[in-house]
Amino acid sequence: MSGLSLAIQHNVxxxxxxxxxxxxxxxxxxxxxxxxxKSMLLKMIAGLERPASGHISFAGEVLSDAARGVFxxxxxxxxxxxxxxxxxxxxxxVVENLDYGAKxxxxxxxxxxxxIIALLGLERLLTRRPHHLxxxxxxxxxxxxxxxxxPRLLLMDEPLSSLDPRRRHGILPFIEALHRQLxxxxxxxxxxxxxxxxxxxRVIVLHAGKVAATGNVADVLNQPAMQQLILGxxxxxxxxxxxxxxxxxxxxxxxHVTELSLGPAHLTxxxxxxxxxxxxxxxxxARDIAIATEPLQGISVQNIIETTITExxxxxxxxxxxxxxxxxxxxxTARVTQxxxxxxxxxxxxxxxxxIKSVALASDSRSSN
Amino acid sequence: MSDAVFSLSxxxxxVQALWLSLKTGVVGTALSLGPGIAIAWVLARKNFxxxxxxxxxxxxxxxxxPVVTGYVLLLVFGHNGPIGHWLxxxxxxxxxxxxxxxxxxxxxxxxxxxxRAIRLAFEAVDPKLEAAARTLGARRFDVFLSxxxxxxxPGIIAGALLAFARALGEFGATITFVANIPGETQTLPIALxxxxxxxxxxxxxxxxxxxxxxxxxxxxxxxxxxxRAAQTRIRGQA
Numbered sequence: 001m002s003g004l005s006l007a008i009q010h011n012v013x014x015x016x017x018x019x020x021x022x023x024x025x026x027x028x029x030x031x032x033x034x035x036x037x038k039s040m041l042l043k044m045i046a047g048l049e050r051p052a053s054g055h056i057s058f059a060g061e062v063l064s065d066a067a068r069g070v071f072x073x074x075x076x077x078x079x080x081x082x083x084x085x086x087x088x089x090x091x092x093x094v095v096e097n098l099d100y101g102a103k104x105x106x107x108x109x110x111x112x113x114x115x116i117i118a119l120l121g122l123e124r125l126l127t128r129r130p131h132h133l134x135x136x137x138x139x140x141x142x143x144x145x146x147x148x149x150x151p152r153l154l155l156m157d158e159p160l161s162s163l164d165p166r167r168r169h170g171i172l173p174f175i176e177a178l179h180r181q182l183x184x185x186x187x188x189x190x191x192x193x194x195x196x197x198x199x200x201x202r203v204i205v206l207h208a209g210k211v212a213a214t215g216n217v218a219d220v221l222n223q224p225a226m227q228q229l230i231l232g233x234x235x236x237x238x239x240x241x242x243x244x245x246x247x248x249x250x251x252x253x254x255x256h257v258t259e260l261s262l263g264p265a266h267l268t269x270x271x272x273x274x275x276x277x278x279x280x281x282x283x284x285x286a287r288d289i290a291i292a293t294e295p296l297q298g299i300s301v302q303n304i305i306e307t308t309i310t311e312x313x314x315x316x317x318x319x320x321x322x323x324x325x326x327x328x329x330x331x332x333t334a335r336v337t338q339x340x341x342x343x344x345x346x347x348x349x350x351x352x353x354x355x356i357k358s359v360a361l362a363s364d365s366r367s368s369n
Numbered sequence: 370m371s372d373a374v375f376s377l378s379x380x381x382x383x384v385q386a387l388w389l390s391l392k393t394g395v396v397g398t399a400l401s402l403g404p405g406i407a408i409a410w411v412l413a414r415k416n417f418x419x420x421x422x423x424x425x426x427x428x429x430x431x432x433x434x435p436v437v438t439g440y441v442l443l444l445v446f447g448h449n450g451p452i453g454h455w456l457x458x459x460x461x462x463x464x465x466x467x468x469x470x471x472x473x474x475x476x477x478x479x480x481x482x483x484x485r486a487i488r489l490a491f492e493a494v495d496p497k498l499e500a501a502a503r504t505l506g507a508r509r510f511d512v513f514l515s516x517x518x519x520x521x522x523p524g525i526i527a528g529a530l531l532a533f534a535r536a537l538g539e540f541g542a543t544i545t546f547v548a549n550i551p552g553e554t555q556t557l558p559i560a561l562x563x564x565x566x567x568x569x570x571x572x573x574x575x576x577x578x579x580x581x582x583x584x585x586x587x588x589x590x591x592x593x594x595x596x597r598a599a600q601t602r603i604r605g606q607a
Binding site: 046047048073074075077078079080081083085087089090091100101104105145146149150 | 498504
């Protein structure tokens, strides 16, 4: 067993956390609504809370085993933790914060101190006090501090949720870079579908203390039932979105665009800084797709894809969701008015053109909270 | 009033009283710092049966008549008191009727103020900061020294200065416990009180009043300066 493996049960009042999971290399996203037990789970992995029963082990080493009375203190676990608020030490400069863990664990970390400073863009901040950092800067320092403590696993607990959407987009690329450049398993907790879509290799949905689903990000998060669980109430119904996996085909730097393949179709996006062949997940909102019954000329919308209607469902309030299939595995959902649907005489099996008005990497286009 | 009131040269009696006040105040405050930090930490961070009673016991000197506190000290630490007797016979250490007893009395009287200030400082430290330090590899005591202690320094300074200021004004418990012995236990307020008992003591008394004022103002200014310096160290230069 190379990664994390745990099976724990814990009660706090009426709430019961009962989770069994494994996390290997790459980014494991844990998503769920507030109160699902996500933070409690992370605290138990880090050793900041003690599970009432069950065991936690990493790479074969037992970190916690209630039955045998084993409980390794957090300082001995070598598990990095990035909290929701950066929690930098206010009486130390940025560089003192960065070196806090390194001084105690040795500096033989996953990558060198200079590389981490460069990766997170901290060069100009080193002498500053946390007091004088913006939220995004502080969170980057916190990530650097955790990485420099020589961790073998990194836990990130909603690291972006205390930032405004603009800062959030500023920091996402840094976290993606970590993911691509470090050979460090990461457990990334969030209640934000866009963040998980963008960052995670696989996802675990946590709801009311239990694992509701686990597996491939698009497969799990495209299930309406899962969206319902994560978003609570029926806000998922309000603005449904499909996660699709596309691949980078080519960049046109002069035009400032990147071409992606989405199954048989091609999409054009504002220039992405991703290598050719890379998989990127897109989250395309149903409201951003219009439908035409014939290919259109002379229109500013660039992404027009030929599709087949597979299903039409009424969502009430005079609107219908039209499921469009590009191939066996690639689907989109368009939300149009009932009136438009009737006028165009949309029926399953019909060939239509999907006009995608807006498409961007998950979490770049908008924030969904 | 005559110029004698404002004369800058201090009489031997005045020097003695001033010196005694400073000595008992500094020693009493210094000795209560350790226990003060420990008890403030326990009260701020721990829950245990009997916390309510410990809390009450610590604050008791604040609400009891000082004479009662002094009398209890005399019963416990006097020649025939259980602890006083033990200290005297085992270690040859006498507290009754000397300046060490005065220091103890001022320490006890200032203790609640000190604990209160430090406890508030502990409560203002986010426990999540300490948790973060532990995930970075610091053991509990290391976390205390490297994170908690630096962050509560302004509170410790404030608490120590409060206790010191309280010690300078200490009268009731001191005079009850160690009496009024010039050169041994006669601190500024007690000297002032003694001067008032004399038929022609007005000028002497006024000089003690001025001395007390100067000392109190200096202590306040010192605490303000130290607190600002500590605050700057934590927050960094603006």
